[in-house]
Amino acid sequence: GQNIDQPTEMTATEGAIVQINCTYQTSGFNGLFWYQQHAGEAPTFLSYNVLDGLEEKGRFSSFLSRSKGYSYLLLKELQMKDSASYLCAVLTGGFKTIFGAGTRLFVKA
Amino acid sequence: GAVVSQHPSRVICKSGTSVKIECRSLDFQATTMFWYRQFPKQSLMLMATSNEGSKATYEQGVEKDKFLINHASLTLSTLTVTSAHPEDSSFYICSARAPVGSLTEAFFGQGTRLTVV
Numbered sequence: 271g272q273n274i275d276q277p278t279e280m281t282a283t284e285g286a287i288v289q290i291n292c293t294y295q296t297s298g299f300n301g302l303f304w305y306q307q308h309a310g311e312a313p314t315f316l317s318y319n320v321l322d323g324l325e326e327k328g329r330f331s332s333f334l335s336r337s338k339g340y341s342y343l344l345l346k347e348l349q350m351k352d353s354a355s356y357l358c359a360v361l362t363g364g365f366k367t368i369f370g371a372g373t374r375l376f377v378k379a
Numbered sequence: 380g381a382v383v384s385q386h387p388s389r390v391i392c393k394s395g396t397s398v399k400i401e402c403r404s405l406d407f408q409a410t411t412m413f414w415y416r417q418f419p420k421q422s423l424m425l426m427a428t429s430n431e432g433s434k435a436t437y438e439q440g441v442e443k444d445k446f447l448i449n450h451a452s453l454t455l456s457t458l459t460v461t462s463a464h465p466e467d468s469s470f471y472i473c474s475a476r477a478p479v480g481s482l483t484e485a486f487f488g489q490g491t492r493l494t495v496v
Contacts, residue, residue, distance in 0.1 A: 310470075310492070311489075311490070312385075312472050312487045312488060312489050312490040313423070313472075313487055314487075315486075357422060357423070365411070365476070366413070366425060366428060367413065367425075367474070367485050368425060369415075369422045369423045369424075369425075370422060371421065371422040372421075372422045374420075
């Protein structure tokens with residue numbers, strides 16, 4: 271079966287750093303995505319990792335450990351507009367993208 | 380990035396009627412399209428995978444006779460919700476992927492908010 275776990279909610283302060291974790295167990299693995307989704311909108315792509323290590327893109331970084339079935343999304347210099355749901359998704363062996371339940375991030379002033 | 384257009388963005392229909400949602404890849408050929416459903420405050424649940432020119436593959440628990448999927452060309456897939464009921468009210472999102480080996484990312488349409496009254 272497919273299982274992707276991430277925290278339900280997180281709260282952080284504007285200007286701070288927050289790390290959103292994701293663990294997965296899937297039938298095959300062809301990479302892991304992070305998406306941002308604001309309420310009522312479609313997800314927007316943030317990152318894709320297929321090799322172990324850290325990928326940095328501006329204020330956002332994503333890390334992957336395939337042996338541990340673990341990834342995290344790191345958001346730096348948080349802004350109010352970063353308040354959204356963050357979805358961890360795995361591209362399975364059959365090339366389907368399966369989503370976790372999402373982490374709702376609240377950024378407070 | 381590539382563009383996927385989904386139409387309509389919002390639709391309200393009466394219970395018992397059918398609704399068709401279109402998903403188009405505008406600047407690439409999408410051999411595979413995915414249809415997701417998302418209930419409020421929940422994540423995207425994969426409903427089915429459609430490959431151009433063949434029958435869709437439905438996930439467990441999704442009624443194929445209720446959610447008809449057609450992928451007639453490399454740029455268009457449609458989802459028809461037949462005999463819609465209020466419990467079918469949801470956010471439906473498609474995503475399209477180019478052939479394996481060129482793009483691993485699947486691009487999302489804007490989503491369709493379906494309300495059945």
